[in-house]
Structure formats: C-alpha cells, structure tokens
Amino acid sequence: MIDVTVENFEAEVVAASMNVPVLVDFWAPWCGPCKSLGPVLEKLETEYDGRFKLVKIDSDQEQQIAGMFGIRSIPTCVLLMNGQPVDGFMGALPEGQVREFLDKHVPSAEEVVAEAQEEEALEALAEGDTDTALEKLQHAVATDPANDDARFDYVKLLLQLGREDDAKVAFAPVIAKAAASRKLGALKAWMDAIDFVSSGPDESSAAAEFDVKITANKRDFDARFGRARWLMAQQRWQEAMDELLEILMRDKAWSEEAARKTYVAILEIIEPPKVKVAEGQIPPEDPVVATYRRRLSSVVLS
Numbered sequence: 155m156i157d158v159t160v161e162n163f164e165a166e167v168v169a170a171s172m173n174v175p176v177l178v179d180f181w182a183p184w185c186g187p188c189k190s191l192g193p194v195l196e197k198l199e200t201e202y203d204g205r206f207k208l209v210k211i212d213s214d215q216e217q218q219i220a221g222m223f224g225i226r227s228i229p230t231c232v233l234l235m236n237g238q239p240v241d242g243f244m245g246a247l248p249e250g251q252v253r254e255f256l257d258k259h260v261p262s263a264e265e266v267v268a269e270a271q272e273e274e275a276l277e278a279l280a281e282g283d284t285d286t287a288l289e290k291l292q293h294a295v296a297t298d299p300a301n302d303d304a305r306f307d308y309v310k311l312l313l314q315l316g317r318e319d320d321a322k323v324a325f326a327p328v329i330a331k332a333a334a335s336r337k338l339g340a341l342k343a344w345m346d347a348i349d350f351v352s353s354g355p356d357e358s359s360a361a362a363e364f365d366v367k368i369t370a371n372k373r374d375f376d377a378r379f380g381r382a383r384w385l386m387a388q389q390r391w392q393e394a395m396d397e398l399l400e401i402l403m404r405d406k407a408w409s410e411e412a413a414r415k416t417y418v419a420i421l422e423i424i425e426p427p428k429v430k431v432a433e434g435q436i437p438p439e440d441p442v443v444a445t446y447r448r449r450l451s452s453v454v455l456s
C-alpha cells in the first residue's frame with residue numbers, strides 16, 4: 155500500500171496502471187467506514203500477491219486529485235487500468251463483495267503465472283534454448299488454457315521443430331477459434347499446408363510437377379498456390395510469399411483471396427516477438443517482415 159499525493163500521482167497511479175491494475179482508495183482520517191475498509195483492502199492486496207496495486211489518497215489533503223475523480227463521499231475506490239478509470243465502488247463493502255469486484259478485472263493467479271512463463275520462454279528462445287522454451291510454453295498453456303498467445307507460441311515452436319502431431323494435439327482445443335483469430339488462423343494455414351504436402355507425391359516429384367505446370371502456364375494459380383504451400387511446409391517463408399505475390403500480381407481475388415490470406419498468415423508466423431523498449435518508444439520492426447508487408451501493400455493497392 156502506498157500513500158499518493160499530487161507529486162507522485164503520475165508515477166504511482168497512471169504510469170503503474172499501464173502494467174498492473176491500480177486500486178485507488180480515497181479516504182480521510184476522520185472517516186469511520188474508511189477505517190473498516192482499509193484493512194480489508196490491505197489484506198486483499200497481500201493475498202492477491204501483486205495482481206493489483208493498492209494506493210491510498212487522503213481526500214482532504216489531496217483535494218485536487220479528489221476533484222479530478224469527482225469524489226463526493228468516502229470511502230470511494232476507483233480502479234485504473236492502462237491509465238484510465240474502468241470501475242469503482244463507494245462505501246465500506248464487506249470483503250466478499252470487494253473480492254468479487256476485483257475478480258471482474260484483476261487477472262487470475264493462473265494468468266499471471268502463465269504470462270511469466272511465456273515471457274521466460276521467449277527469452278530462452280532468444281538465447282537459442284529451445285528445450286527450456288518448449289517446457290515453459292507447455293507449462294504456460296497447461297496453467298492457463300485460455301492464453302491464446304502462449305498457445306500460439308507453443309504450437310509454432312512445435313511446428314518449427316517438426317513435431318506436427320504434437321502441434322495438432324496442442325492446437326485442437328482452439329481450432330474452432332481459428333477463423334476469428336489471425337494468429338490461430340495462421341497456425342491452421344501452416345498445418346493445412348503440411349497436410350497438403352503429406353498427402354501428395356514425394357518432395358522431388360512435387361517440386362518438378364509444380365515447375366512444369368507453372369512453366370507451361372504462368373496463370374496456373376492452383377500450381378502456384380500448391381508450390382507456395384509446399385514451400386510453407388518446408389518453412390521456406392520468403393520463397394512462399396514470393397510465389398503468392400505472383401498470384402496476387404495477376405489476380406488479387408483468386409479463390410476468395412486465398413493468396414492474400416495465406417501471405418498474411420506467413421507474416422504472422424515469421425514476425426518475431428516485440429522487443430521491449432522504453433515507454434513512448436516504438437519497437438523496431440523486423441526487416442524481412444517490413445519488406446514483405448510493403449510488397450503486399452504495393453500489389454494489393456495497385
């Protein structure tokens with residue numbers, strides 16, 4: 155619990171709420187109900203173990219802040235997330251009701267653990283430690299099955315390692331969401347490409363067959379799309395996008411925009427995790443992703 159004044163309000167409340175929910179307790183020393191609510195809030199802050207931050211503001215001493223929030227009676231609690239008030243309550247609520255209020259907004263313990271494991275996994279990946287990364291991501295998904303970002307990273311790594319069967323098992327719980335999620339849809343496009351290749355001729359025969367058809371007819375989009383999927387299955391991403399661009403330059407709407415959708419899926423797959431930068435700065439974009447985004451825009455908008 156931190157006492158906040160005008161001097162530290164920006165840092166302790168607004169800036170802090172960009173990373174963790176901040177519960178602001180407006181109170182005053184003479185307020186009886188405030189004295190009963192305060193210990194409840196402090197107990198829950200300890201119990202929630204960093205899942206939200208509690209700050210106290212003396213509304214008599216800090217009338218400027220109280221006026222900014224439109225405080226008319228105390229105790230009043232306001233919850234801030236991402237720099238903005240999102241909810242609040244007035245009066246000395248019992249512990250159970252305060253807990254219900256917090257649980258509507260504060261991440262669960264499982265979510266916090268899963269996010270930490272995902273972050274550790276990405277750090278391990280950046281250091282080339284795929285075994286640790288895979289273990290951390292597997293734990294993250296098991297801890298919080300609703301964390302689609304962790305599941306994306308987990309399935310993606312399994313596919314990169316050639317463990318297609320394990321990837322399909324890990325992906326199965328969210329396959330119904332693939333149509334509405336760019337990330338999950340990208341994984342499905344990748345796995346569909348692998349299935350497409352595995353059901354066709356062997357690698358050398360497939361390559362020769364595509365080349366013959368495309369040489370005979372540069373507008374054989376089925377052959378070009380098949381070759382792009384064949385390249386996807388081998389994780390030859392830039393070559394796959396080059397092939398898809400050949401379709402897009404000739405017919406953007408072919409097969410219900412299959413080429414564009416697959417191209418976008420590849421961009422989603424190859425985009426590396428964002429690098430952490432100082433507040434207010436924009437993380438650098440991967441040069442390959444940036445180049446191929448520009449190429450897509452140039453073709454689609456032409």
